[in-house]
Amino acid sequence: MVASTFVEAFRFMPNHFSLLLEKAGETAELAFTALAIALVIALPLGLWLGHKHRGLLLALGISSVGRSLPSVALIGLGIGILGVGFWNNTVALVVLAIPPVLTNTYFAVEGVDPDAVEAARGMGLTETQILTRVELPLGLPLLLAGLRIAAVFVIATATIAGIFGGGGLGDIMARQVTYGLGGVFAAALWVAGLALLTAAALGVAQRAASRRMTPRT
Amino acid sequence: MPSAAAELVFDEATKVYPGREGAAVDHLSLTVPAGEICVLVGPSGGGKTTALKLVNRLIPLTGGDIRIDGTSILDHDLVELRRSIGYVIQQVGLFPHMTIEANIGTVPKLLGRDRKWIRRRVAELLELVGLDPDKDRKRFPAELSGGQRQRVGLARALAANPSLMLMDEPFGAIDPIVRARLQDEFLRLQHELRKTVVFVTHDIDEAIKLGDRIAILREGGRLAQYDTPQRILEQPVDDFVADFVGRDRALKALSLRTLGDLEPTSAAGDGLPRLPAETNLRDALAVLIAEHREALVVVGADGRALGVVKREDLLR
Secondary structure (H helix, E strand, O other), rough: HHHHHHHHHHHHHOOOOOHHHHHHHHHHHHHHHHHHHHHHHHHHHHHHHHHHHOOOOHHHHHHHHHHHOOOOHHHHHHHHOOOOOHHHHHHHHHHHHHHHHHHHHHHHHHHOOOOHHHHHHHHHOHHHHHHHHHHHHHHHHHHOOOOOOHHHHHHHHHHHHHHOOOHHHHHOOOOOOHHHHHHHHHHHHHHHHHHHHHHHHHHHHHHHHHHHOOOOO | OOOOOOOOEEEEEEEOOOOOOOOOEEEEEEOOOOOOOEEEEEEOOHHHHHHHHHHOOOOOOOOEEEEEEEEEEHHHHHHHHHHHEEEEEOOOOOOOOOOOHHHHHHHHHHHHOOOOHHHHHHHHHHOOOOHHHHOOOOOOOOOOOOHHHHHHHHHHHOOOOOOEEEEEEOOOOOOOOHHHHHHHHHHHHHHHHOOEEEEEEEHHHHHHHHHEEEEEEEEOOOEEEEEEEHHHOOOOHHHHHHHHHHHOOHHHHOOOEHHOOOOOEEEOOOOOOEEEEEOOOHHHHHHHOOOOOOEEEEEEOOOOOEEEEEEEHHHH
């Protein structure tokens, strides 16, 4: 049964390649829009709180609330306000993406070597320069780790948009009657692939960002 | 590219932290003449680091004033003030994501110097602090030893050619052998550059070795004595200072002078220990004690004997 589904899934892929590609594109669009919005909100907030070494409780509070809200419930609620479609799903995913981005950005900046920051301030860097030239580059690896976690969450969860008229690979997964179990499985594999690819790309960026700061042996 | 050293004046400078009893720095008044090294020394809680950080306004003054060449630090733009002062801290605080060159070039870059100027300046400074411009310029801080990092920290503080340097226990985290070498090199540098330097340490021997003047601060940030090392050692104003400089202060005072400062006689020196003229009197005395001798031969830089010095000449 499982084996035959597996075979079916791999037969589905070449036969419906353009469909999968189109749906993967929709999922990616949804996920990356949500990630971008989450970054615009959480990044400046996390940077500012981390730089000021304050608002730990605020950052953690927003994060735990965000994490404990089930996306499905949020989308259900959102239908009443935003209607069915792209934006309703996007909002739910933004809420999902904010916590890891916010907490990691906060701790990335907050945890930068205080001596480097003190030296920078004593040398006459402005607060903005301290943030952009010292704290941000030094915190970048941790910050990117947060972004990676958020990206995996969001891409995986973006499939539920299929149930709520948001399109994407979830659309295939929600229509077993049309595409068969093999189709559902194929779409699931593509979602996993998309998430892993994104995670890998961010992982490369993360390593590049931390490479210089560790001694070369 | 010499910049005139600045005169630094603490005028009743006071720092009180809200919610804390007593002052951290209490009506501190002293003048550091241009081109001299003033060492702030004292027990912990004496407010020496606080006093230092008042100067570049990392800690804001509560009362009184601090003037650099007659202008109050409060009348300077904060960022411009800091860029005009060299700042060195114990943990160095190099930027780990930047090359040595970028670290040293930080302030010149902020001041709008072009790349060529910065490259030249970095090479000049690396040479000055005893590093290899070709080899070390492109390295990262993690690739250097503690002593090398502190040299880079010093070069970075000197980059914009400040007329005033603030140094907060710069050699405190370095092993004794390297520390002594860095101290010697720092003195050699200072001999060349003639900056006004405020130097914080908790080590009285370091203060005596480096300071043109020493300010001893006691608990509560009050100035106990501000004097030359010689006078601090020979005429401590009270028991606190005498205690702080230690029971061996007479010996420490010996270390301030060298055999070259004495007038050797032309007595016969056969079989006596031979010591170079730059040996300090404390070390010379130690040699006499160890070798059970009453006199020694002072030797010049060219290896020729300058004459004989007796034990009692050392102690006079």
